[in-house]
Amino acid sequence: MQDLEAEKMNAAKEAAKAVRSGMTIGIGSGSTVNHFIRALGERVKEEGLSVTCVVSSSQSRRLAEENGLRVIEDIPEKLDIDFDGADEADLKGNLIKGGGGALTREKIVAYNSRELWVMVDSTKIKRDYLGRFPLPVEILPFMVSRTLKNLEEAGCSCSLRGGGAYRTDNGNVIADCRFKRIDDPAALERRLKMVPGVVEVGIFTSLTSRIIEGTVDGVQVYSIPK
Numbered sequence: 001m002q003d004l005e006a007e008k009m010n011a012a013k014e015a016a017k018a019v020r021s022g023m024t025i026g027i028g029s030g031s032t033v034n035h036f037i038r039a040l041g042e043r044v045k046e047e048g049l050s051v052t053c054v055v056s057s058s059q060s061r062r063l064a065e066e067n068g069l070r071v072i073e074d075i076p077e078k079l080d081i082d083f084d085g086a087d088e089a090d091l092k093g094n095l096i097k098g099g100g101g102a103l104t105r106e107k108i109v110a111y112n113s114r115e116l117w118v119m120v121d122s123t124k125i126k127r128d129y130l131g132r133f134p135l136p137v138e139i140l141p142f143m144v145s146r147t148l149k150n151l152e153e154a155g156c157s158c159s160l161r162g163g164g165a166y167r168t169d170n171g172n173v174i175a176d177c178r179f180k181r182i183d184d185p186a187a188l189e190r191r192l193k194m195v196p197g198v199v200e201v202g203i204f205t206s207l208t209s210r211i212i213e214g215t216v217d218g219v220q221v222y223s224i225p226k
């Protein structure tokens with residue numbers, strides 16, 4: 001049986017090796033990122049690295065601080081590298097994110113970083129098309145049933161995460177949108193962002209610089225041309 005936790009850990013440990021003292025980095029959210037935070041925390045402890053980070057969720061913030069990382073909220077310059085996970089990734093660097101509800105802050109952090117390095121286990125890489133994982137879209141709770149209908153006009157069926165009880169760190173709700181397949185991620189991202197009430201869409205395009213896929217005994221690294 002595939003050991004997905006080991007794959008995530010291998011990807012995270014490899015990524016953590018790239019951090020140098022003095023860097024300001026972005027840190028995303030999720031179980032793979034948790035491995036990254038712990039691996040980086042060990043380097044901080046053992047090598048005395050000085051690292052400052054902007055994190056994309058309250059959960060990552062807690063873990064980062066517990067592991068000795070300095071966390072800040074804002075910075076006028078771009079971050080050096082953003083390290084994050086994904087729910088799906090294709091080899092052009094298109095991603096589906098937001099399984100943990102942190103997509104909006106994750107996209108802000110990724111957009112404001114020179115590079116985005118994505119750490120995934122082997123099941124996340126999709127060589128044909130994205131969309132098996134329901135696409136998370138963060139929306140305002142105001143007039144939510146109309147917003148869901150407007151999203152469905154793009155050819156999906158939507159449900160509110162937790163029946164509407166789930167709240168993001170921004171106080172909003174998540175619509176999980178099931179498409180048969182997503183053939184043109186950039187066009188769909190643009191279309192859904194036009195729906196009033198949509199805060200952010202969990203499709204990330206043109207942001208990824210590198211995908212680190214964890215394998216049973218190491219990693220496979222894909223560089224994404226800009």
Ligand SMILES: O=C[C@H](O)[C@H](O)[C@H](O)COP(=O)(O)O
Nearest residue numbers: 030031032098099100101102
């Ligand atoms: O909102 C959560 C994020 O987009 C995560 O990076 C994504 O869901 C992948 O999480 P995991 O590493 O737990 O599979």
